[in-house]
Each structure stands twice: as structure tokens, then as C-alpha cells.
Amino acid sequence: MDRSQLKFxxxxxxxxxxxDVATVGITDVAVEALTDLVxxxxxxxxxxxxxxxxxxxxxxxKAASDLYAPxxxxxxxxxxxxxxxxxxxxxxxxxxxxxxxxxxxxxxxxDHLMDAKGYAAYWDTRAH
Amino acid sequence: MRNQQATQLLFELSxxxxxxxxxxxxxxxxxxxTDLIPEAQLATALPPLPEVTEPDVIRHFVNLSTLNMSVDxxxxxxxxxxxxxxxxxxxxxxxxxxxxxxxxxxxxxxSQGMLQFLYEMxxxxxxxxxxxxxxxxxxxxxxxxxxxxxxxxQYFRDRGEHRTKVIFPNSAxxxxxxxAAIAGFECVQLNQSEGGYVSLPELQSQxxxxxxxxxxTNPSTLGLFERRIQTIAKMVHDVGxxxxxxxxxxxxILGITRPGDFGGDMMHYNVHKTFTGPHGAGGxxxxxxxxxxFLADYLPGPIVTKEQQPDGxxxxxLKTPSKTIGRMRTFFGNVGILLRGYCYLKTLGAEGVKAVSxxxxxxANYLLQKLxxxxxxxxxxxxxxxxxxxxxxxxxxKGISAMDIAKxxxxxxxxxxxxxxxxxxxxxLMMEPTETESxxxxxxxxxxxxxxxxxxxxxxxxxxxxxPASRPDDLKAGRNPVLKWVAKA
Numbered sequence: 001m002d003r004s005q006l007k008f009x010x011x012x013x014x015x016x017x018x019x020d021v022a023t024v025g026i027t028d029v030a031v032e033a034l035t036d037l038v039x040x041x042x043x044x045x046x047x048x049x050x051x052x053x054x055x056x057x058x059x060x061x062k063a064a065s066d067l068y069a070p071x072x073x074x075x076x077x078x079x080x081x082x083x084x085x086x087x088x089x090x091x092x093x094x095x096x097x098x099x100x101x102x103x104x105x106x107x108x109x110x111d112h113l114m115d116a117k118g119y120a121a122y123w124d125t126r127a128h
Numbered sequence: 129m130r131n132q133q134a135t136q137l138l139f140e141l142s143x144x145x146x147x148x149x150x151x152x153x154x155x156x157x158x159x160x161x162t163d164l165i166p167e168a169q170l171a172t173a174l175p176p177l178p179e180v181t182e183p184d185v186i187r188h189f190v191n192l193s194t195l196n197m198s199v200d201x202x203x204x205x206x207x208x209x210x211x212x213x214x215x216x217x218x219x220x221x222x223x224x225x226x227x228x229x230x231x232x233x234x235x236x237x238x239s240q241g242m243l244q245f246l247y248e249m250x251x252x253x254x255x256x257x258x259x260x261x262x263x264x265x266x267x268x269x270x271x272x273x274x275x276x277x278x279x280x281x282q283y284f285r286d287r288g289e290h291r292t293k294v295i296f297p298n299s300a301x302x303x304x305x306x307x308a309a310i311a312g313f314e315c316v317q318l319n320q321s322e323g324g325y326v327s328l329p330e331l332q333s334q335x336x337x338x339x340x341x342x343x344x345t346n347p348s349t350l351g352l353f354e355r356r357i358q359t360i361a362k363m364v365h366d367v368g369x370x371x372x373x374x375x376x377x378x379x380x381i382l383g384i385t386r387p388g389d390f391g392g393d394m395m396h397y398n399v400h401k402t403f404t405g406p407h408g409a410g411g412x413x414x415x416x417x418x419x420x421x422f423l424a425d426y427l428p429g430p431i432v433t434k435e436q437q438p439d440g441x442x443x444x445x446l447k448t449p450s451k452t453i454g455r456m457r458t459f460f461g462n463v464g465i466l467l468r469g470y471c472y473l474k475t476l477g478a479e480g481v482k483a484v485s486x487x488x489x490x491x492a493n494y495l496l497q498k499l500x501x502x503x504x505x506x507x508x509x510x511x512x513x514x515x516x517x518x519x520x521x522x523x524x525x526k527g528i529s530a531m532d533i534a535k536x537x538x539x540x541x542x543x544x545x546x547x548x549x550x551x552x553x554x555x556x557l558m559m560e561p562t563e564t565e566s567x568x569x570x571x572x573x574x575x576x577x578x579x580x581x582x583x584x585x586x587x588x589x590x591x592x593x594x595x596p597a598s599r600p601d602d603l604k605a606g607r608n609p610v611l612k613w614v615a616k617a
Contacts, residue, residue: 010319033554038606061602062548086607 003094007110008119009070014094015113022071022102026058028093029123034060037086042078043100049073051112055100070113073102135195135596138188139615142178148185176615195596197543198408203569205495207514207546207558208301208349210379210401211408212488217475218404218468227467232459236445243444246460247432249470253416256378256481257395258388261424263431265461268413269376272396273307273343276417278453279426280341280370280394281311286426286451289368291340297326299350299550304343304374313340321552324350324507326360335367345374346390347381349550349558351492351511361391370394370423378402379562380489380513383482387418394419403469414465425451430460487563488513491570495561498574502581506553514560516553523555527585530555533577535599536591540576 007015012030016023031037039059049055054066055075078100082088089097114122161170180188197204204211221227230242250262266272277294284291294308295316305315316334320327326344335342342364347353354360361371373392379402387395399414400407407413419427429448436442460466473481489512496505496515503517519530534544534557546558561570580588590599 036603036606038603059606061606063551 003116006094006116007070007113008116008122009068009113010122011066011068011070013068013070015070015110017104017110020104020106021076022073022104023098024070024100024102025093025098026067026089027119027123028090031089031093031097034058034063034065036061037089039064040083040086040089040099042080042083043075045075045078047075049075049102067099069102071102071104071108071110073104073108075100076103077101135192136188137613138178138180138185139176139613141180141184141188144179146179146181146184148180148182197538202541202543203561203565203573204543205545205559205561205573206543207516207560208376208549209408209546210377210398210513210560210562211543212379212401212404212562213564214404214406214468215472215475218471221471222464222467236443240444242463243432243446245467245470246463247434247444249466249473250416250432252470252473253397253418256382256386257375257392257397257418258386259392259395259418260421261419261427262416263427263429263456264414264416264466265428265456266396266415266417267457267462268400268411269374269396269398269415270303270307271456272398272415272417273303273372273374274310275415275428275453275456276372276394276396276419277307277311277313277341278456279417279419279423280372281313282426282451282453283370283423284340291338291369293334293338294341294343295331295334295339296343297321297348299324299348299552300343300345301349301374301376304345308341308343324348324352324552325354325356328356328359328363331360332363335363335369337367339364339367339369341370341372341394343372343374345376346387347377347512349377350507350516350553351377351380351514351560352507353380353512357390365391376401377513380485382485383478384485388420394423399469400465403472405465405468412462412465414462414469416461416466425449426453428452428454428456484563485513488561491561491563491565492559494567495559495570495574498570499559499577502578503557513562514558516550517557517559518553519555519557522581526581528581528588530557532585532588532591533557533580536580536583536588537576538592539594540580542573542576 005016008027012027014025014027037058037060041057043055049069049072051069051072053069055069056067058065058067079098082097082099199211199213227242230239236243246264250264254260254262263275266275292314293316294313295318296304297318298321305317308315318326318330318334320330344354346357364371370393371391373387373395375387375395375397378397394417396415396417399405399416400411405414427449429452430446431449433445433447434442435445476484492511492513492515496511499517503519504521505515505517507516519528519533522528530547534547537544548556549558550556592598
């Protein structure tokens, strides 16, 4: 996926919007910072989430982190094979490592999210 | 010489017919089992239990215990855990027959000695906290957090206030948000920090009439005392919220300052850490809470009371607070640990308790100064009872990670520091030497680290070499945990 077309949340999720469907994953740098992943909890299809609320969980040998919905919407698909192929997240975070697809709520804007350049700058400001 | 038998399971040592004890024939008439227990409830086969002799069992467990590192055998700078030496005299008090053989259902009149211990412990905990209401029920720190948050929830309910949010900084122990969630609150994490301290603008932006509790560990997990804690407490109080002090790091401030004096409304102790109890590997812990006067009526009961009779005699009794949230645990919690803490506090006295913190802080700063040139400490030159060093530079330059250093330290005869916590410091090594270590021990530990980082990184990735187990595969264990051992048929 072309990174310049993506939007990014401060909580390290990426989002690609096509029509009213948002594909969401976690960024490559965030996956690298988490180190070796051991577990991923996916949400249930049909569940509604408000922007900024946790929809899933990812666990590494070091820590567990929540995944936050970057937009308000309903889960219409999950990457079912991903929990058993966690290497996809480190190998192809923006492609095969997609996590969930949301049908975004009407009137959703992406103004609160960053573009690739903004996210890269924001990442650099944090202690890693 | 190591006994290889130690690593075998009791099931593997089992031989049919072996046993530890043989019982005499019953001197009452036999009855068929089905007369006593309904047949449907009876198992069809005997459970698969190991058949071993008493020496088999004793050797198994004693040999296993010698494979372990403990504070009685090694320096144990496991940050955040306060692994201080536990004086053995505490065991003598806690195992006095008059205390051990006491049944909790004996009447207060028949338990005056125990009640006096518990009453005096309550009073000492209230004094050290600067908060008058104490419940000693919680079984450990995390249950103390939960208890205090349930007290807060009931307090707000009573006042007709609908407050739903608990705020905490990103350096908090994971138990803080977990306790808040179980108590029914929404968690709000503060993600910014100013050199390891709470960002006041960020806190202000999250405070409103929904704020129930602000939870803060002070000193923090970074070993920093939140200098603006009184300002922070005022900000929280101004919107009607309560301040919770996670007392995990009380070892740094005993007798120097008190949570009640710097704005805390509630706190918990970890008696097993701060006031010594042999802890680790499952406890038991003890997590009393202390609260302000206006919250005391909500505490779990019973609370121990002391009354002077007209004839001058003192009688200890039990009272359940009038608006109690109910019990959190049976009776008085983990009384055995409370007794050890009592013995510790009485042995040290007020001046001795302050000296604990003085020396804990001195030891940590000494170690920090010895190590900062090889392991930088991002949060600065001074610390409280512990500090968090970072192996980030070593990782980038030589590929040596915090985990490599931790594992290799075992070969040098030191327990590892806490690694990869708190998450805000990359390649974190969190070191808490405690006050019970000598300068010689700290020097030897620092020298070991200086030596380790000159070793071949490839070799370090394989460490440890001298332990009973080599480097476990964390990743495989995490992805495919085998949590059940099944006897071979």
C-alpha cells in the first residue's frame, strides 16, 4: 500500500479509506518497537467502535498494547489468518498485515489523523 | 555436585506401590463408598497421582529450591519489587504458637493479643501514611488499589455524583488501569511527560466533572519524586476528584514525607515489600489501604477498635464501618505478613524507619553514579530508591540488549534487574538495590556490568551458561504456550 495515501493516528494505527470502508493496521515502526509479537486479539465482525476506543490487543514478549479505532464505525471484516501469522505484521505492516476493516459512520472526517510526513515527524519526537 | 534428580518431575520418579506413609487399619466398620457419596458423583478410575517415598518428595523440592536465586542467597536488585533482606526474627514472632494456632472465629475476648497487634499495626500504617482510616484486608497491592477505587465509587454514589473516569500517567504499573477497569471506571492514560514528570497541561486537559480518581505512583516507577504533587492534587481536588497514591515505592519516603501531607486521599501499602515479608513467586502479599477521614466509613470491615473500660483496662474489639463496601477478603487479610511488618516497624522505631529510606535512596544513587557512564539513565543524575537505565546505546552500537545483560548477570551470581519496564524507557534496566546491601556488594555488581558489556555480543545472546536452564525461547513460549502437563498413559 502506498504510504502517502494513508492516514495515521497518534496511537500508531494506520488507515486507508476507500469509499466508506477504512482498512486499519499498525505502523511498521510501532511493530518494530513492540519487538517479537506473540498474540493478537481481533474484534468481532458487526461490532461498533467509537473513534479512540480500544478494538483489539496486541502482545509482544515485552508488553501488551491496546489497538484504538482511528474512526467511528462498524467492523465489517477482520484479517482472520493474521493471529496465526504474526510475522506478516513485521514483514508487510501496510499490506498483508492489515488488521480490520471498518464501515465508517456517516459524516466521518479524517482531520484528526496525520499524513505520512506528519506521522514520521511525530514518531521522531517520541523517545524510542 | 548438582543432583540431576531435582529436575525430574514427581510423576517421572513414580514407581507403582511406593508411598510415604502407611496408615493403620481403620478401627471403625467399613461402609461401601456408594453409601456415603452418590454413585453419579464417584469417579470411575483413580486419579493419576505420583507414587513416591517421603525422601523422594523432600529431595525433589529441596533440590529445586537450590536452583533458585533468592534474597537469602544473592543480591536481588529487581526494580519495583523492593527485594530487601527479610530479617529472620520476624519469622519467630509470626510463628509463635499463640498467634499461629489462633482461630479467626475465636471471640475477640479470646483473641486480645492478636487484636492488639493488629490495632497497633493499623495505627502505625495510619501514621506513616498521614491518613487516618486503615483497612488491612487487601491481600496485596493490586487488591488494595481495587478496594480503594470501590471505596471512591461508593463515596461518589453516596454524594449523587456521576464520575466515570480514572486518570493515570503512562509510567503507571499495569495494575492501576486494571483495577480501575474492574471497579467499573473508564481509564484515561496521560501519554506526555516532562522529563519523566506528569505534564500539567495534559493533566488539566483531561480533568473535568467526570474525573473520579487520579492515580499516581510517587515516587514513580522511574525513581522520580513528583515534585509538583501538591499542585497536581489541588488540580484534581478543584474538579472534585480524589487522588490515589500507589504506595509501591514507599521505601523511598518513609518518615520523610507522607501521602496524606502531599495531597493523597487514598493509598495502599505493600507490606511484603516495604515492611518485609518473604515475597516473590506468589507471595503471599499484604496490601492495606489508608484513606482520609471522610472515606473511612466506606472501608471494608472489620476494623480493630481499642476502648478503655471504666476500671482502666483496655479492650480490643471489632467494628464494621457504617457504610462499608463489604468484605474484600476473609477476616483480616494476610495476617502472617502483617505480623512480620509489625515486628519490622517495632524493631526499627520511628528513627529507624526513616533511616531505611535514607539508605535505600543513598544506595540507589551510589549505584546510579557507578553505572551511568556505561548505562545512561535518561531521567537524570539523581534518583529516589531506584533508577531506570537504558541499554539503547549499547544495543545500537554493539547489539547488546537489556535482556542479554540481565541473563549474563545470572552467571556472575547476581539476580537480574527488572527489564523492559517501564515501557517509556527503551531497553530499560530498572534497578532497586534497597537499603540492606553493602557498598562492597554494589561495587561488585557494578563491576560485573562493566565486565559484561566488554564481552562478545554473540556470546551474550546465548547467556546464561551456568544456570540450571539456558536461554529460554520467549517468542516460542509466548506464541505456543504449553500450559498443561499430561501424564503418559
